């Protein structure tokens with residue numbers, strides 16, 4: 001196997017994850033990208049060509065995570081870069097939120113990151129080098145009515161980021177979160193025209209962000225140059241939230 005680094009990017013079939021996978025590939029990293037369906041995995045494989053691979057993964061299912069980890073071991077070197085990007089929304093006002101809407105979102109966005117991160121740690125600690133990026137959200141800090149489950153999951157990811165950063169720093173592994181604002185993807189496509197208009201009025205830069213703008217930040221945090229940054233949440237939100 002070559003010296004080329006391997007990155008594992010969850011949710012690489014569309015939107016932000018697809019842009020991250022493309023950018024890391026351009027950076028010279030071999031990218032294993034995941035989708036929830038075989039067709040999605042196949043389309044990732046086609047897009048990345050010989051610079052990557054596509055696998056089917058459901059991060060809410062421990063068995064699926066175990067299978068993917070074993071498959072990654074067969075096709076690539078141990079991942080030294082992990083991007084926990086996969087995420088879902090199931091919005092509802094708390095008064096109306098079902099137990100399933102709550103637990104599906106927490107189990108995917110937060111517990112999913114735990115399930116995928118744990119098995120890749122050993123390789124990074126052994127290599128004394130690693131980069132873990134958790135994709136949070138600006139609403140993890142701002143809050144958002146109708147997204148109590150999603151906001152809790154993203155705020156949780158930030159805390160997870162800080163704690164893990166402390167655990168692995170002495171081994172050269174950095175752990176950071178990137179918190180996108182309002183980015184043009186399928187996820188925001190699902191919002192009503194009114195919701196979009198209200199959100200745009202609150203963004204000083206006056207536009208939605210592009211998936212590539214998140215990918216650029218992730219790429220930097222994965223680079224050698226970002227070796228002294230850990231435990232941070234980097235906001236990429238057009239000024240929607242400062243700090």
Ligand SMILES: NC(=O)c1ccc[n+]([C@@H]2O[C@H](COP(=O)([O-])OP(=O)(O)OC[C@H]3O[C@@H](n4cnc5c(N)ncnc54)[C@H](OP(=O)(O)O)[C@@H]3O)[C@@H](O)[C@H]2O)c1
Pocket residue numbers: 010011012013014015016017034035036037040057058059060085086087088108135136137138179180181182183184185186187188
């Ligand atoms: N778009 C925004 O404005 C925005 C803002 C803040 C934060 N974010 C965060 O950025 C990340 C990507 O968002 P996006 O807008 O690109 O979302 P998206 O277009 O809806 O794509 C979601 C990705 O996650 C995958 N996925 C969903 N459930 C999964 C599961 N159980 N196991 C594994 N993969 C799963 C999807 O796979 P399939 O294609 O197979 O369904 C897809 O690749 C998410 O964590 C989201 O919370 C987005």
